[in-house]
Amino acid sequence: MKLNLLSCDTQRPDKRAIARSIAEISLHINDSLSNELTEILLEGDAVDIEVEDKNAGSALRTLRKLSIDYEIIE
Numbered sequence: 001m002k003l004n005l006l007s008c009d010t011q012r013p014d015k016r017a018i019a020r021s022i023a024e025i026s027l028h029i030n031d032s033l034s035n036e037l038t039e040i041l042l043e044g045d046a047v048d049i050e051v052e053d054k055n056a057g058s059a060l061r062t063l064r065k066l067s068i069d070y071e072i073i074e
Contacts, residue, residue, distance in 0.1 A: 001056050002073040003063075005037075005047040010067045013042055018066055025051050025059035041068070048073070 008018065015038055023034035026049040037047045051059045063070050 001051050001053050003049050003051060003059075004071040004073050005041055005049060005063070006069040006071060007044065007046075008042060008066065008068050014066070015039075015042065018042075018068070021062050021066060022049060025049070025055060025062060027052060 005022075015035075018041070019031070019034045019038040022037055023029055023031050026034070029037070029049065037049070041047045060070070
């Protein structure tokens, strides 16, 4: 499943938690790339990630916990 991460709506986002979560839920994304994607997301630009279908439910819960708005692409 492909997700488009749109924004993070917390006043003080936890960059480490967001980067760690992106690395854990995404396919083909390592720690350094997840840090870069986190910076891009927090600057206000959308980020595309791919999640395994079997992990989709927990991935979406994780994003909601971190107050990350997302859109399901596929």
